[in-house]
Amino acid sequence: MLVLRGRKVVGGRTEGEALVTKDTISGWGGIDPQTGTIIEMRHELRGQSFKGKILVFPGAKGSSGWSAFFHRARLSGVAPRGMIFNKMTTKVALGAVVTHSPAVTDLDQDPLKVIETGDWVEIDADQGIVKVTKRKERSAG
Amino acid sequence: MKLTDSEKAMLDGKEGHAVQKAMDLLVRYGDALGAERLVDTKNVCGTVTAPTPWKIEMAKKRGVEHGLHAGFSEMNLDSDEVIEVPRVKVYTCQLIQQYGPDTANLHEGSRDVLNLQKQADGFFGSRGVHIMATCTPYQVGNVPVRGEHCAWMESSAVVYCNSVLGARTNTEGTESTGAASLTGKIPDWGFHLSENRFGTHLVKVEVPVEDMMDWGLLGYWVGEIVQDEIPVLSGRIAQPELIKLKHFGAAASSSGGVEMYHIPGVTPEAPSVEAAFGPRRPVQTLSYGNKERRIAYENLNHSAKDRKIDFVMLGCPHDSIEQIWLAARQLEGKRLHTGTELWIHTPRALREVADRSGYTKIVEDAGGHILSDSCPAISRMMPRGTRVVATDSAKQAHYLPAITGVQAWFGSLQECIDAALTGTWSGGLP
Numbered sequence: 001m002l003v004l005r006g007r008k009v010v011g012g013r014t015e016g017e018a019l020v021t022k023d024t025i026s027g028w029g030g031i032d033p034q035t036g037t038i039i040e041m042r043h044e045l046r047g048q049s050f051k052g053k054i055l056v057f058p059g060a061k062g063s064s065g066w067s068a069f070f071h072r073a074r075l076s077g078v079a080p081r082g083m084i085f086n087k088m089t090t091k092v093a094l095g096a097v098v099t100h101s102p103a104v105t106d107l108d109q110d111p112l113k114v115i116e117t118g119d120w121v122e123i124d125a126d127q128g129i130v131k132v133t134k135r136k137e138r139s140a141g
Numbered sequence: 142m143k144l145t146d147s148e149k150a151m152l153d154g155k156e157g158h159a160v161q162k163a164m165d166l167l168v169r170y171g172d173a174l175g176a177e178r179l180v181d182t183k184n185v186c187g188t189v190t191a192p193t194p195w196k197i198e199m200a201k202k203r204g205v206e207h208g209l210h211a212g213f214s215e216m217n218l219d220s221d222e223v224i225e226v227p228r229v230k231v232y233t234c235q236l237i238q239q240y241g242p243d244t245a246n247l248h249e250g251s252r253d254v255l256n257l258q259k260q261a262d263g264f265f266g267s268r269g270v271h272i273m274a275t276c277t278p279y280q281v282g283n284v285p286v287r288g289e290h291c292a293w294m295e296s297s298a299v300v301y302c303n304s305v306l307g308a309r310t311n312t313e314g315t316e317s318t319g320a321a322s323l324t325g326k327i328p329d330w331g332f333h334l335s336e337n338r339f340g341t342h343l344v345k346v347e348v349p350v351e352d353m354m355d356w357g358l359l360g361y362w363v364g365e366i367v368q369d370e371i372p373v374l375s376g377r378i379a380q381p382e383l384i385k386l387k388h389f390g391a392a393a394s395s396s397g398g399v400e401m402y403h404i405p406g407v408t409p410e411a412p413s414v415e416a417a418f419g420p421r422r423p424v425q426t427l428s429y430g431n432k433e434r435r436i437a438y439e440n441l442n443h444s445a446k447d448r449k450i451d452f453v454m455l456g457c458p459h460d461s462i463e464q465i466w467l468a469a470r471q472l473e474g475k476r477l478h479t480g481t482e483l484w485i486h487t488p489r490a491l492r493e494v495a496d497r498s499g500y501t502k503i504v505e506d507a508g509g510h511i512l513s514d515s516c517p518a519i520s521r522m523m524p525r526g527t528r529v530v531a532t533d534s535a536k537q538a539h540y541l542p543a544i545t546g547v548q549a550w551f552g553s554l555q556e557c558i559d560a561a562l563t564g565t566w567s568g569g570l571p
Contacts, residue, residue, distance in 0.1 A: 009173045024368060024398070029518065029540040034194075039543045041443060061368060061398035063540075064294035067314030068193075068216060075195050075215070089369060089398065090311040090331060093173040097166070098219045098316050103173075 002114060002132040006107035008125045009083070009093065014102045015122040016081040018115050018132075019053040021045045024087075027095060028065025036078035054121040055080035056111050059087030066091035071098040082123045084111045084130060104128055142171040142328075143178050151324055159227050162218045163320035169219075170317055171328040180329035184285050184308075185233040186278050186293040187318025189217055189270055190261035191519075192239055192254050200257055208257075209264045217319025229269045233322040234283055235262075236295045237276040237459075240515040240522060247484070247510060250522035258514075270322070274514040275488035277387065277459045279306065282490075287409055290333055292321035296398070297391035297458045297536065303401040305386050307409035309333050312400055332401060338410060339419035340403050342367045346376035347430040354553040356385040357535035359429060360392030360399075362437035366427060369398035373417040375405060376429075384461050391458050392535035396440075438570045441535055441551040444542035445566075452527040453561040454541075455554070456486030457516050457534035462494050464554075465511065469500040471558045472507040478564030482524040483509035486516050509561065518544050531560040531568075 023044050025031070030040040036051035060066050073079045083096050083103040096103040102125035111130070115121060118135040144152065152168065154161040167179060192200075193216065200208030207223070214220045239258040240250065262272045273281050276295050279302070285291050287307035293299050299312045311331040313321070321327045331337055344367075350359050363372050372393075381389070381404070393399035403411035411417035455468060465487055477483055485504060487495065492513050495501045501511050517523045518540045523530070531550045532538050538551035550560070556568035 007175075010169075029544050041539075041543050042440070059369070062296065062395060064296050064299065064312045064314055066312075067316055068188075071216065071219070071316065072193065072195065087369070088174065090174065090313060090317070090328075091398070094170050094314040094317050097169050097173050098314075 002134070004107040004109050004111065004114070004130040004132070006104045006128045006130065008128055009096045009103035009105050010101065011126045012102035013124050014054070014082040015120065016052060016054045018056050018117055018119045018121045019045070019048065019050050020056040020112065020115055020117045022058060022112055024058050024061040026062030027060065027067065027069035027091070028063035030062055031069055031073065033069045033072035034076050034078070036073050049078065050080040051078040052081050054082040054084065054123065056084045056115050058112060059085050060089050060091035060095060064091070067094040067098050070095040074099050082121070084115070084121070084123070086110065086112065104130060142168060142176055148179060148326065157227060159218065159224045160323050162220045162224060163323040166219050166316060166320045167324065167326055167328065171330070174328050174330045176328035176330040178329045179326040180290050180333050181325055182290045182292045182321055182327050183231045183325060184283070184289060184291040185231060185318050185322045186236050186283065186291070186295065186298060187217070187233065187313070187322060188236050188238060188294060188315055189213055189265050189319060190235050190238050190258060190272065192257040192261060197254060197257060205257065205260050209261055213319065216315050219316045226268055227323065229322040231322065231325040233269065234271045234273045234278050235265065236273070236278065236298070237516065237519050238274050238514055240512065240520050244512055247524065248522040249525055250520065273488065275459045277488060280459065280461060280491065281488045290327070292318050292327040294318050296394035297387070300390035300394045300400050300402070301387060303332055304390065304403065304408050338401060339371065339421045340373035340417040341370040341421065341424050342372045343423040343426045344372045344374050345426065345428050346374055346378050347428055348434055349377045349379070351379045352553070353385060353388055353533065356381065356389040357392045357551070358434050358437040360389040361396045361441055361535045361539070362429060362433050364393035364395065364397030364399050365440070367397060367399060369400060371401050371403070372399065373403045373405065373411065373414060373423070375414055378404065381407065384464055387458050388535070395536045395539040435570060441538045445529070445548045445550045447529050447548060448566040450481055450529055450531045450550070450560040450564055450566050452524050452530045453481065453483045453557050454517055454530055454532045454534070454537055455484070455557060457518070457532065457537040460485060460487040462491050465495050465500050467554060468558060469503040471555070472509065473503050475507050475562055477508035477561050481561055481564045483561045485509060485511050487511060487513060489513040517541060521545060523547070531557045531566055533557050
């Protein structure tokens with residue numbers, strides 16, 4: 001099992017399956033807040049939903065509606081179960097806060113390189129700890 | 142975060158429950174950012190009136206008053222407890238919102254939504270929120286002074302505020318601007334701090350950038366490359382006016398997340414290239430030539446296939462009065478193609494000027510419409526049956542296909558007007 005250390009953005013503990021993208025995410029105009037689906041044209045996750053996933057992404061871009069759309073995703077019951085990201089911005093900070101899901105950043109290894117979609121990820125946000133069980137190990141186990 | 146005594150008093154509820162909730166959110170948000178303190182702001186641009194599906198549901202179940210109190214509590218303070226909305230504490234403007242009931246005959250949008258928007262205008266206006274109802278508050282009197290700390294939403298306005306005006310704001314959100322309006326505070330982080338405002342990337346512009354379309358293409362390319370970093374533009378750039386920087390910033394904050402840029406000799410914090418970078422060295426030097434221009438054009442027209450145009454959308458960000466005149470004079474004495482609609486968007490205050498100047502009549506005589514308050518991407522409302530859109534806005538061409546599933550052609554104002562008159566897209570990159 002891989003252990004990463006970083007800092008809390010939103011406290012709490014959670015675990016779930018990773019959904020990883022190297023593309024930054026837009027909120028307004030980038031996601032459907034009713035389903036949690038990525039809708040941005042030319043986005044590598046277009047058509048996939050982050051509902052119930054640990055969303056691992058570089059950071060936020062685009063409209064200032066970022067927080068409101070992730071907020072609405074929470075109200076619709078389709079928010080990500082946790083968030084792990086690299087680049088701190090006001091969009092992603094406020095978005096994570098109002099999503100209410102545990103979130104961490106500033107990890108000691110690049111999460112986009114060491115976490116793959118389908119890996120099992122545990123977040124202890126207050127301690128800033130992320131534990132990753134690789135998908136291969138999961139299927140072997 | 143370190144709070145002052147007066148901020149602690151707000152957090153302890155000494156200024157009422159709504160202010161307490163607002164301060165609680167600002168503390169959670171500031172801690173998430175890693176901010177050390179809050180900064181005073183007397184200039185907030187946010188969105189409190191827009192009838193989101195959740196608010197509409199609330200208003201249906203519990204009445205409009207309750208729905209608006211509940212909507213503000215949830216969407217502007219992140220509180221599931223319904224709190225009575227007090228008057229705002231500092232200068233606060235409503236940004237772009239939903240269309241009003243005066244547009245009801247133009248689209249198939251629900252009248253309930255349009256009516257709730259009008260009721261929300263009155264509700265929040267009575268609490269001191271100025272219903273400017275535009276994505277361009279700087280066109281209708283909210284022009285902050287250099288160095289002024291602001292709490293603004295709307296990515297195209299944020300980048301204008303930082304870059305062109307030299308005022309200081311991060312890209313705030315619905316919740317943080319709600320909290321700022323009640324407290325006069327916002328986290329002192331990012332663009333509020335001088336050391337974060339210097340350039341990061343040098344962009345050498347090697348093809349002439351002169352007209353509106355040039356500025357849109359440059360912005361769209363730069364944003365996609367630098368994402369949320371700070372480009373410094375040098376090279377073959379003609380002296381821009383407000384409308385060109387409005388377009389450039391909107392494009393760069395759509396393809397990427399540009400919140401600030403410098404144009405040495407033009408924007409206030411960059412008297413020279415050296416001053417734009419300050420103590421920093423450019424992390425990358427980029428060249429913008431014909432190839433890059435073409436990439437931006439093709440990316441913007443990625444969704445477009447069919448050349449029969451149903452709808453021409455102008456005014457994203459909202460048009461200046463000059464832009465309305467430029468469109469009107471090409472429409473004078475002509476008629477739109479049957480089956481092609483034209484909507485031109487401008488702040489309601491400028492609509493008044495267009496009416497007085499006779500531009501509205503010219504546009505309407507040709508069969509077009511001038512609208513305010515919203516846009517198709519924000520409202521998700523378009524003329525009935527729209528499949529293919531033409532627009533002179535890089536931002537609208539970027540978002541509209543993703544949000545509504547239409548195809549979008551991006552081009553010049555002239556190409557868009559031609560499309561409105563002929564019903565056919567004949568634009569292309571010269």
